Amino acid sequence: MVTNILWHQHDVDKARRAQAKKQKPCVLWLTGLSGSGKSTVANLLEKKLAENGKHTYLLDGDNVRHGLCGDLTFSDKDRVENIRRIGEVSKLFVDAGIIVLTAFISPFRTERDFCRRLLADGEFVEIFVDTPIEECEKRDPKGLYQKARQGDIKDFTGIDSPYEAPENAEITLAFSGQTAEQSAEQLFDLLKQKGIVA
Numbered sequence: 001m002v003t004n005i006l007w008h009q010h011d012v013d014k015a016r017r018a019q020a021k022k023q024k025p026c027v028l029w030l031t032g033l034s035g036s037g038k039s040t041v042a043n044l045l046e047k048k049l050a051e052n053g054k055h056t057y058l059l060d061g062d063n064v065r066h067g068l069c070g071d072l073t074f075s076d077k078d079r080v081e082n083i084r085r086i087g088e089v090s091k092l093f094v095d096a097g098i099i100v101l102t103a104f105i106s107p108f109r110t111e112r113d114f115c116r117r118l119l120a121d122g123e124f125v126e127i128f129v130d131t132p133i134e135e136c137e138k139r140d141p142k143g144l145y146q147k148a149r150q151g152d153i154k155d156f157t158g159i160d161s162p163y164e165a166p167e168n169a170e171i172t173l174a175f176s177g178q179t180a181e182q183s184a185e186q187l188f189d190l191l192k193q194k195g196i197v198a
C-alpha cells in the first residue's frame with residue numbers, strides 16, 4: 001500500500017457529468033451461474049436503454065477477462081480480485097455519468113457487497129439471474145459444463161467451485177419459463193419504478 005497520495009478535487013464533478021447526460025448513473029449488477037442468462041438479458045436490457053437515449057456500457061465477464069483481467073485465473077483468490085477490479089471500474093463509469101451493466105458470475109456475497117459499498121445508496125442494483133444449475137447445464141451454450149464434468153476444466157462454478165446466492169438482491173429473475181425478452185422487460189419496469197428511466 002503506497003502512502004503520500006492525495007485526492008484531487010476537480011471543478012467538473014459527478015453531478016455535473018450526470019446532468020450533462022440527463023441520466024441517473026448506476027450499476028445494474030447481474031449475478032448468476034454460467035449459462036444462467038446474464039449476458040443475454042444484459043444485452044437486451046442495454047438495447048432498451050439505448051433506444052431510450054441512455055448512455056450505457058456493458059462489462060461482460062468473458063470480454064473483460066481478455067484484457068483488464070487477463071492475468072486472472074478462476075481460483076477463489078483471483079475471482080475476488082476480478083470482482084474488486086470490476087467494482088472499481090464500474091465506480092469510475094458511474095462517476096463519468098454512465099449507466100453500467102455488468103454480467104459476471106460474481107460468486108461471492110462479500111465481493112458483491114464490497115462493490116455495492118463503493119457506490120452511493122440506490123446506485124447499485126443487484127439482479128439475481130436465478131436459473132438452476134440443471135437448466136444451465138442443459139443449455140451449456142459454450143460446452144463448458146460438459147468439459148467440467150469430464151474433468152477438463154477445474155474450479156467450475158456450481159460443480160467444484162461455490163456460488164453464494166444473493167440474500168438481498170433488488171430483483172430476482174426466477175426461472176419460470178419466461179423468455180429473456182420478458183426478463184429484460186421486467187428489469188426495464190424496475191428501472192422505471194426507480195426513476196432511472198422515464
Ligand SMILES: Nc1ncnc2c1ncn2[C@@H]1O[C@H](COP(=O)(O)OS(=O)(=O)O)[C@@H](OP(=O)(O)O)[C@H]1O
Binds near residue numbers: 079080082161
Ligand atoms: N472455471 C470456470 N468457472 C466459471 N466460468 C468459467 C470457468 N472457466 C471459464 N469460464 C468462463 O468464464 C466466464 C466467467 O467469468 P467471470 O469473470 O464472470 O467469473 S467470476 O465472476 O470471476 O467468477 C464464464 O462466462 P459466463 O458463462 O458468461 O458466466 C465462462 O464462460
Ligand SMILES: Nc1ncnc2c1ncn2[C@@H]1O[C@H](COP(=O)(O)OP(=O)(O)O)[C@@H](O)[C@H]1O
Binds near residue numbers: 036039040141179180
Ligand atoms: N429466459 C432466458 N433468459 C436468458 N437466456 C436464456 C433464456 N432461455 C434460454 N436462454 C439461453 O440460455 C443461454 C444463456 O447464455 P448466456 O446469456 O451466455 O449466460 P451467462 O452470461 O449467464 O453465461 C443463451 O443461449 C440464451 O439464448
